[in-house]
Amino acid sequence: MADLDKLVEELSKLSVLEASQLVKKLEEVWGVSAAAPVAMAAMAAPSAAAAAEPVEEKTEFDVVIKDAGPKKIEVIKTIRQLTNLGLKEAKDVAETAGSKILEAVSKEAANDAKAKLEAAGAVIEIV
Numbered sequence: 456m457a458d459l460d461k462l463v464e465e466l467s468k469l470s471v472l473e474a475s476q477l478v479k480k481l482e483e484v485w486g487v488s489a490a491a492p493v494a495m496a497a498m499a500a501p502s503a504a505a506a507a508e509p510v511e512e513k514t515e516f517d518v519v520i521k522d523a524g525p526k527k528i529e530v531i532k533t534i535r536q537l538t539n540l541g542l543k544e545a546k547d548v549a550e551t552a553g554s555k556i557l558e559a560v561s562k563e564a565a566n567d568a569k570a571k572l573e574a575a576g577a578v579i580e581i582v
Contacts, residue, residue: 516565517582518557523549524576533575537568549577 469477482488523530527549534545534556548554556579557568569579 514561515559516562517555517559518565518568518572519580519582520549520554520556520572520577521552521580522578524578526576529575530572530577533571533577537571 466474466477520530520534531542531545531549534540534548535542537556538545540548548556556572557565560568565581569581572579
């Protein structure tokens with residue numbers, strides 16, 4: 456068996472051109488390609504980098520009513536102000552826990568709606 460330390464020492468003395476020629480000869484003799492492992496490593500690197508990227512911050516939010524609270528009429532009025540719903544539709548939304556009052560709105564709009572609805576007595580969740 457060859458002395459590996461001696462072999463590494465000899466290979467370290469090769470110039471870049473000689474190392475390239477050695478790689479070509481080994482590929483021919485062994486019937487392999489040195490490019491394949493490099494290509495596989497390059498393909499794996501972007502997925503690892505993508506996994507390390509931070510998750511994009513959510514930009515669209517839904518305002519969901521959990522409970523209309525004791526002042527249901529005030530909540531219905533506020534829902535009508537925030538949406539284009541009629542009286543019956545706003546009443547149905549106020550009375551149905553889990554109903555979406557606003558969908559896909561900005562964080563500011565969602566927080567504003569939540570503040571108004573909570574001031575009217577509703578329990579609100581932003582999702």
